[in-house]
Amino acid sequence: MAFENLTSRFQMAFRRLTGKARLNETDIEEMLREVRLSLLEADVNYKVVKEFTDEIRELALGEKILKGLNPGQQVVKVVNDELKRLMGSEAEPLKFADKGPTVVMLVGLQGTGKTTTAAKLASLIRKNHDRKPLLVAADIYRPAAIEQLKTVGAQLGIEVFERGDRQKPEAIVTEALAHAKSGGFDFVVIDTAGRLHINETLMDELVVIKRIVKPEEILLTIDAMTGQDAVTVAKAFNEALQVTGCILTKLDGDTRGGAALSVRKVTGVPIKFAGTGEKLTDIEIFHPERMASRILGMGDVVTLIEKATEEIDEAEAMSMMEKMLAGQFNYNDLLKQLKMIKRMGALSGILKFLPGMSALANSEKIDDKQLVYIEAIIRSMTPAERKQPELLERSSSRRRRIAEGSGRSSTEVNRLMAMLEKQQKMMKQFASMSPQSMEKLTDRMQDPQGFIPKKK
Amino acid sequence: MGLFQKLFQSREKRIEREKYKIGMKKTRTGSLSSLKEVLLTSRKIDDALFEKLEEIFIMADVGVGTVAKFIDSLKTEVKKQRCETTEALAMLIVDTLFDLYLKGEIIDTNIRFNPNGVTVILFIGVNGTGKTTSIGKLAHKLKAEGKSVMMAAADTFRAGAIDQLKVWGERVGCPVIAKSAGADPSSVIFDAIREAKRNATDVLLIDTAGRLQNKVNLMKELDKMTRTIQRELGATPYETYLVIDATTGQNGLSQARIFGEVAQVSGIVLTKLDGTAKGGIVLAIREELGIPISFVGLGEKITDLDHFDIENYIYGLFADFFK
Numbered sequence: 001m002a003f004e005n006l007t008s009r010f011q012m013a014f015r016r017l018t019g020k021a022r023l024n025e026t027d028i029e030e031m032l033r034e035v036r037l038s039l040l041e042a043d044v045n046y047k048v049v050k051e052f053t054d055e056i057r058e059l060a061l062g063e064k065i066l067k068g069l070n071p072g073q074q075v076v077k078v079v080n081d082e083l084k085r086l087m088g089s090e091a092e093p094l095k096f097a098d099k100g101p102t103v104v105m106l107v108g109l110q111g112t113g114k115t116t117t118a119a120k121l122a123s124l125i126r127k128n129h130d131r132k133p134l135l136v137a138a139d140i141y142r143p144a145a146i147e148q149l150k151t152v153g154a155q156l157g158i159e160v161f162e163r164g165d166r167q168k169p170e171a172i173v174t175e176a177l178a179h180a181k182s183g184g185f186d187f188v189v190i191d192t193a194g195r196l197h198i199n200e201t202l203m204d205e206l207v208v209i210k211r212i213v214k215p216e217e218i219l220l221t222i223d224a225m226t227g228q229d230a231v232t233v234a235k236a237f238n239e240a241l242q243v244t245g246c247i248l249t250k251l252d253g254d255t256r257g258g259a260a261l262s263v264r265k266v267t268g269v270p271i272k273f274a275g276t277g278e279k280l281t282d283i284e285i286f287h288p289e290r291m292a293s294r295i296l297g298m299g300d301v302v303t304l305i306e307k308a309t310e311e312i313d314e315a316e317a318m319s320m321m322e323k324m325l326a327g328q329f330n331y332n333d334l335l336k337q338l339k340m341i342k343r344m345g346a347l348s349g350i351l352k353f354l355p356g357m358s359a360l361a362n363s364e365k366i367d368d369k370q371l372v373y374i375e376a377i378i379r380s381m382t383p384a385e386r387k388q389p390e391l392l393e394r395s396s397s398r399r400r401r402i403a404e405g406s407g408r409s410s411t412e413v414n415r416l417m418a419m420l421e422k423q424q425k426m427m428k429q430f431a432s433m434s435p436q437s438m439e440k441l442t443d444r445m446q447d448p449q450g451f452i453p454k455k456k
Numbered sequence: 457m458g459l460f461q462k463l464f465q466s467r468e469k470r471i472e473r474e475k476y477k478i479g480m481k482k483t484r485t486g487s488l489s490s491l492k493e494v495l496l497t498s499r500k501i502d503d504a505l506f507e508k509l510e511e512i513f514i515m516a517d518v519g520v521g522t523v524a525k526f527i528d529s530l531k532t533e534v535k536k537q538r539c540e541t542t543e544a545l546a547m548l549i550v551d552t553l554f555d556l557y558l559k560g561e562i563i564d565t566n567i568r569f570n571p572n573g574v575t576v577i578l579f580i581g582v583n584g585t586g587k588t589t590s591i592g593k594l595a596h597k598l599k600a601e602g603k604s605v606m607m608a609a610a611d612t613f614r615a616g617a618i619d620q621l622k623v624w625g626e627r628v629g630c631p632v633i634a635k636s637a638g639a640d641p642s643s644v645i646f647d648a649i650r651e652a653k654r655n656a657t658d659v660l661l662i663d664t665a666g667r668l669q670n671k672v673n674l675m676k677e678l679d680k681m682t683r684t685i686q687r688e689l690g691a692t693p694y695e696t697y698l699v700i701d702a703t704t705g706q707n708g709l710s711q712a713r714i715f716g717e718v719a720q721v722s723g724i725v726l727t728k729l730d731g732t733a734k735g736g737i738v739l740a741i742r743e744e745l746g747i748p749i750s751f752v753g754l755g756e757k758i759t760d761l762d763h764f765d766i767e768n769y770i771y772g773l774f775a776d777f778f779k
Contacts, residue, residue: 040520043705046511110728111584111701115616143623148616151637155615196731223584227517227705229733250583253668255707278613278671 028060035079042258045231048086048265055082086261087288092245092270094125095216101180102131103188103213106247107206107237108221110194113249115145117221117275118191119152120283121247124273125187126158134185136176137162138169138209139193149191156280159185169193169205173213190215197236206241217244219272222259224251230259231266238267245272248286252276264288329424331378331386338371373408377416380405389420501534501545509549516773517705517733519740526556550770556743557766563748565723565763567659570692574652575659576685579725580678580715581699583666586727588617590699590753591661592624593761599628603658608648609634610641610681611665621663627758631655641665641677642684649688669714682719697750699725702735712741723750726764730755734773 032053039049059078096102104121106114122133135153137160139145146162153160161176173190180188190213195202210218220243222230237243248260251274260271271286378386380402385391392398392413399417403410506527513523530552539545569575577594579587588611595605607625609632611617618634625632633648645662652660664681667674685694698721700708715721726735729752738749749764 037520040514041706043517043707046514109703109731111586113584142620144616144619146616147619148614151615196728198732223701223703225582225701225705225707226703227708227733227737228515229517229703229731230705232732233703250668252670253582253707254670254710255705259705 028057032057032060039258039261042256043225043227043230043262044258045228045262045266048231048262051265052082052086083261084289086265088264088270089289091285091287092272093285094272095244096129097216101134101177101186101188102217103177103190103215104217104219105190105192105206105210105213105215106219106221107192107241107243108194109196109223109233110142112194112221112223113275114194114221115139115148115191116152116280117247117249117273117283118149118189119156119158120275120280121219121273122158122187122189123156123280124283129187131187132185133158133187133189134176134180134183135160136173136188136190138172138176138190140165140167140169140172141193145191145193152280159183170208170212173209177213188213197233197240203236203240210241217272218242219245219247220269221247221249222263224248224257224259224274225253225255226259231262234263234267234269238269243267243269245270247271247273247275249275252282329420330389331381331420334420334423335375335378335386338375373406373412374416376406377402377408377413389417392417501539501542505542505545506531512773513736515734516736517708518736519706519709519744522556522740522743525743526552553770554766557739559742559746563766565748565750567695567750568693568722569658570694573692574649574657576649576652576662576689576692576694577659578662578664578682578685578694578696578719579699580664580696580719580721581666582668582711583614585666585699585701585704586725586753587611587666587699588620588624588663590697590725590727590751590761591621591663592628593753593758594751595624595628595630595659595661596758597761598659599630604655605630606648606652606655606657606660607632608644608660608662610644610648611663612637612639612641612644613665617663617665642680645681645684646688649685669711675714675718678715679718695722696720697723697725698747699727700735700738700741702726702728702731703733704735704737706737706740708735708737709740709744712745712747716745716747721747723748725749725751725753727753729753729772730760736773 035056036049036053039052040046044052056079059082094102094104106118106121108114118135122135125131126133135149135158137146137149139149146165150160150162161172161179163172163175169192176188176190179185190209192206192209193202195206197203218241220234220237222234226233234243234246246260246263246269248257248271251257263269264271271288274284274286276282276284381392385398385402392402399410399413403413406413509530510523510527513526514520518526530548533539533548533552534545537544537548539548567575567577579591581587591607595607598605605628607621607630609618609621611621612635615637618637622632622634631651633644633651635644635647641664648660648662651657662681662685664678665674667678669675682696696719698712698715698719700711704711712721712724724738724741724747726738726749729735741747742749749769752762752764752769754760754762
């Protein structure tokens with residue numbers, strides 16, 4: 001999960017500031033040290049961090065802050081705004097050709113995930129834009145790269161154009177383009193070989209391919225785990241090819257992904273997509289502003305809701321949201337919610353979207369098996385108990401019976417009850433959210449005690 | 457130069473190389489000269505110089521905590537030893553770096569070969585670090601040393617992974633044990649170890665699927681693989697190499713920590729060092745978790761795999777800084 005520790009570091013740094021009536025220089029320096037360290041730990045480029053903290057210092061030391069009524073919140077806002085500005089403010093859509101097939105070239109270092117991403121992207125555009133995609137295998141160097149593309153292409157039912165590894169990539173893409181035109185393909189993704197940015201011969205090859213195919217987009221894949229070198233790499237690819245966008249891959253790891261910040265800041269190239277998992281559907285449009293708020297620990301409820309509605313029946317999700325927000329949440333709803341979560345993917349992947357939960361998701365290994373246990377406990381309840389959670393609170397014999405029926409301990413039953421209660425409360429607060437209450441809520445949720453069952 | 461002199465020199469060089477293979481000794485000449493260059497530009501030892509040093513290390517992806525510790529202990533030593541010239545400081549820096557890496561130990565980068573049968577080497581790591589390529593290179597190296605080698609394609613998940621390993625098998629000229637895509641990786645390992653024992657193969661190299669360390673289920677799968685190996689080998693030790701891409705930032709530490717919880721990582725293979733990334737996170741990994749670096753990947757060619765050499769590495773950290 002990206003940006004986790006950055007989030008918790010910031011929250012810690014900011015907690016010290018909130019509650020103070022006024023800020024002095026020492027406070028600001030102390031906070032900036034935290035900001036600086038956490039950004040460096042997140043792999044944000046050294047020079048970018050320096051500029052960033054200098055900017056914040058200037059803004060924070062200015063009169064605006066000192067005159068403010070709640071300085072802590074204002075600093076949070078300054079940092080948040082700056083981060084947002086740094087990341088770029090809006091999601092940048094893919095450009096499509098006015099006529100003829102839209103051609104996208106994927107470029108990048110070895111092992112950043114070009115082949116997988118090519119397939120994911122083709123599938124996403126087919127689904128969201130109703131296009132007929134063609135995948136082009138132009139990596140003739142890595143052993144079995146073509147095989148890999150053919151396999152994922154077959155899994156998705158997307159045609160793969162290949163000419164083996166004996167022909168030059170320049171010739172392959174020329175033929176591929178002709179094939180796309182005659183075959184009615186209107187979205188062409190070219191999977192190029194991974195290469196080092198300092199390998200002139202191979203960089204030249206890309207320049208020639210670009211000249212031949214005249215791509216609408218040249219997308220640079222960047223591994224979210226990349227360190228300081230991300231800037232060097234992005235700069236070099238951009239100078240050679242005038243890259244139009246980046247795809248941040250492997251963002252589902254526990255990396256903090258600061259490379260995203262640096263690349264954007266140094267090259268100005270927007271990040272357009274993010275790879276978020278092993279499955280071929282695990283690709284998302286990159287929302288820079290959401291990412292910035294994720295850094296600040298405000299969660300990404302919007303993405304969660306979007307993800308949920310894509311996977312779940314929309315009506316079902318809406319009624320669920322309404323219930324959640326009204327605080328009328330019973331075990332039947334919890335059961336439904338668990339089912340949704342199961343459909344959406346691993347629990348730990350969902351948690352990061354919830355405000356303040358990022359720290360929890362990172363610090364504890366959440367075992368997806370726990371979901372099965374919870375389900376077993378709920379299924380051991382009578383319909384009345386599921387509807388009226390307070391029945392359980394009143395009767396210990398009910399709790400015992402449920403524990404025995406589900407084969408789980410009564411501690412686990414108690415924990416589930418506490419979880420439901422907390423969730424009810426949390427959702428009520430969500431509904432009447434002001435920045436201040438959000439912060440309190442976030443603080444409370446830092447304490448993972450019994451909220452979500454966890455495994456050592 | 458006379459023939460004898462030349463012969464003598466090359467023999468000495470060979471001995472020097474052998475020495476590195478056997479155990480890394482504390483030598484400081486190479487890295488020292490490059491660092492001197494760095495330090496010559498600043499006249500006095502002040503905060504600006506320390507900040508410059510910090511920048512060098514952070515830009516090389518050395519862990520933030522490790523850098524802080526390093527700079528702190530350097531400052532202390534500078535005071536204690538009343539170090540005033542930048543030459544003396546250079547000496548101190550290299551000493552501190554060596555100490556940081558060696559931790560008073562002698563690090564053996566050699567593979568611990570099993571004298572009584574097959575030597576098993578397991579390759580693990582996150583996606584895209586170069587596990588399969590490293591296996592190909594190491595297989596080539598071992599074959600050149602006269603060993604018989606076998607590969608096991610236990611990456612049954614990624615499309616094309618089995619084919620990729622088979623291509624390397626053909627290039628190197630060694631058998632590859634594989635099942636169909638989607639097969640249980642542990643069962644591939646089980647078969648491969650039996651097969652290697654039956655054929656009296658010297659070394660078995662096991663390729664596994666790339667996995668992000670926070671994926672609980674995939675790490676469980678890895679746990680099962682190591683248990684299979686242990687069951688088949690009994691008490692015989694085996695090597696587990698964690699493959700880390702030199703471009704990796706601070707996440708490398710998390711990789712080493714969590715992979716280390718599941719498997720007994722005996723060494724690191726640091727790949728793609730031929731780029732501009734320095735892979736400094738391995739210093740933090742060594743410092744915090746004690747795992748040494750065994751091999752480095754230095755290029756695209758089949759021969760581009762070397763034993764790790766701390767002196768060369770430190771040299772590399774500073775080499776292009778003042779270009």
